[in-house]
Amino acid sequence: MGRYIAKRFLSLIPVLLGVSIIVFFLVRLIPGSALEMYMGTQVEATPQQMEELKRIFGEDKPVPVLYVQWLGRILQGDFGYSLRTGRPVLPDIVSRLPLSLEITLLALFLALLIGIPQGILASLRKNPVGDAVNRVIGLLGLSLPQFWLASLIVLAFSGVRGWIPMGNYIKFTVNPLQNLRMLILPSFAIGVGLAAVIMRYTRNSMLEVLQMEYVRTARAKGLKRRVVIFRHALKNAILPVITVAGFNTGYLLGGAIVIEEVFALPGMGRLALYAIYQRDYPVIQGIVLVIATLFVIVNLITDLLYALVDPRIRLEDSERQA
Amino acid sequence: MTAHRLAKNSIALTGGAIVGLYLIVILVSLFWLPFNPVSMDTKNVLSAPSLATGHLFGTDEFGRDILSRIMKGCSVSLIISISATALGAMVGTFMGIWAGYLGGRWDHWIMRVADVLFSFPSLLLAIFVMAILGEKTYNVVLAIGIVYIPQFARISRGAILTIKSNEFVRAARSSGAGSGYILFRHLLPNILVPLIVQVSLSLSVAILLESSLSFLGLGVQPPAPSWGNMLSGARKVMVIAPWTAIYPGLAIVLLVLGFNLLGDGLRDILDPRLRNVR
Numbered sequence: 001m002g003r004y005i006a007k008r009f010l011s012l013i014p015v016l017l018g019v020s021i022i023v024f025f026l027v028r029l030i031p032g033s034a035l036e037m038y039m040g041t042q043v044e045a046t047p048q049q050m051e052e053l054k055r056i057f058g059e060d061k062p063v064p065v066l067y068v069q070w071l072g073r074i075l076q077g078d079f080g081y082s083l084r085t086g087r088p089v090l091p092d093i094v095s096r097l098p099l100s101l102e103i104t105l106l107a108l109f110l111a112l113l114i115g116i117p118q119g120i121l122a123s124l125r126k127n128p129v130g131d132a133v134n135r136v137i138g139l140l141g142l143s144l145p146q147f148w149l150a151s152l153i154v155l156a157f158s159g160v161r162g163w164i165p166m167g168n169y170i171k172f173t174v175n176p177l178q179n180l181r182m183l184i185l186p187s188f189a190i191g192v193g194l195a196a197v198i199m200r201y202t203r204n205s206m207l208e209v210l211q212m213e214y215v216r217t218a219r220a221k222g223l224k225r226r227v228v229i230f231r232h233a234l235k236n237a238i239l240p241v242i243t244v245a246g247f248n249t250g251y252l253l254g255g256a257i258v259i260e261e262v263f264a265l266p267g268m269g270r271l272a273l274y275a276i277y278q279r280d281y282p283v284i285q286g287i288v289l290v291i292a293t294l295f296v297i298v299n300l301i302t303d304l305l306y307a308l309v310d311p312r313i314r315l316e317d318s319e320r321q322a
Numbered sequence: 323m324t325a326h327r328l329a330k331n332s333i334a335l336t337g338g339a340i341v342g343l344y345l346i347v348i349l350v351s352l353f354w355l356p357f358n359p360v361s362m363d364t365k366n367v368l369s370a371p372s373l374a375t376g377h378l379f380g381t382d383e384f385g386r387d388i389l390s391r392i393m394k395g396c397s398v399s400l401i402i403s404i405s406a407t408a409l410g411a412m413v414g415t416f417m418g419i420w421a422g423y424l425g426g427r428w429d430h431w432i433m434r435v436a437d438v439l440f441s442f443p444s445l446l447l448a449i450f451v452m453a454i455l456g457e458k459t460y461n462v463v464l465a466i467g468i469v470y471i472p473q474f475a476r477i478s479r480g481a482i483l484t485i486k487s488n489e490f491v492r493a494a495r496s497s498g499a500g501s502g503y504i505l506f507r508h509l510l511p512n513i514l515v516p517l518i519v520q521v522s523l524s525l526s527v528a529i530l531l532e533s534s535l536s537f538l539g540l541g542v543q544p545p546a547p548s549w550g551n552m553l554s555g556a557r558k559v560m561v562i563a564p565w566t567a568i569y570p571g572l573a574i575v576l577l578v579l580g581f582n583l584l585g586d587g588l589r590d591i592l593d594p595r596l597r598n599v600r
Contacts, residue, residue, distance in 0.1 A: 254443030
């Protein structure tokens, strides 16, 4: 297992290098260099002065060299400075990251809490009408735009105090209960789509497992229905569900960007949007790098968890190597 | 055979009917709209839905008729979604089938590129591309298309891998067919099923992505109506005029649901392995 984990972690390096190349070069595509943006329109600089500035800012070298230098700084935790506030980028991102992560994890938790029991129920009451209804509900959950659901929630709860965090966000460390109460609705808006997906996966996976011989054996032995379902069937049926949930966690993080805007939550998503509106490229670059890295790591953890619970995966992998 | 199964599959039929309804609305909107969707009317700002005024879905903060704007927004959303999906499907499938067919080093590098694109959550990638390229409608197409490239690449590569060692491929090669011919004449038609299902599901996600981008002010720019930017405008006034937020949202949900039902039903019909599972 140790070797497997190490190998998988090493496989992240080329992917993250690719991500950094895309982030670096896409930002270079922007018409008008960051330097001109920094100068603004008020200050006129002669071409000689511009050359001098480029030299001072270290922009006078070929692009591949600039990339390597940039990557070196990133690896040391130096993400550059905001063009608008002049503050270092990384501390600003790090201070807003916990809120976005909290919403994401809460959304994941809600999605599992809603999706798995519903999926189990759906698999036990199997009939044509119920199946069709389940299916449409599942697809409907996928079809709801998160930001619209969020707007409707704001509309519905606008008269109720304490549930909608309009500008008076309270940190978890200050008051955990009030913090959770404020984040539960935004998390619900993000998690509903995943809850629908999880419901369908749980249902299909349960149906498959319930047909297995060992389930029939367990039933024939005279075990209680509850024991068969939870001990024998669910344990195996849950595997693909965990994978789907894991791989979708990154998308929840993406959804948090939009939802934070609707609920006026001071997380990373809001920082990103303001950076985009103000064309603050170092900040945009930093946020995209951080989120992509988190996304890749979450996917890897999902893979590893799956391998941990299901030894067949590891075996397959080492057989392929041999 | 397929037509018969389509008729029996009520899920796909319902989806198809919903999508058809929107196509009819687009056709009608080309010739007739209840009101001019961009002209402002200061006397009728935020008037509630009513038969008497003729504003069936009410008016927005500039007195513009919401129904007309939703109808106009149909073609905006659908054109963007279809173009973006077409772009992503063509580029992605092209990459995927060559990777799967050639194998070896080509396969390795093409799929590494797809892996890197996969490392961004789709909405974040689209937002990032819009931030770089600027808020133009054709950039929305590009941004969503890029999101789809790795998805189609992976699906088509996987499908090619499962069929490329079949007898008929070897037969074609031994009778002197070139790689391009084998790929596009023999292999591509055999992997169309998963691709068609993916196209339908991608269209639904494209509509969600487009409306999210427009909602954030990064997609279709006002005064051109798009469901997303209508909802964005509604945020300031929805507490006193909830209809500004409700109807454009319903328009999105119904069309997205239509594509999802269609894709889901098509998967049942077209994929023989799933046919007897249910």
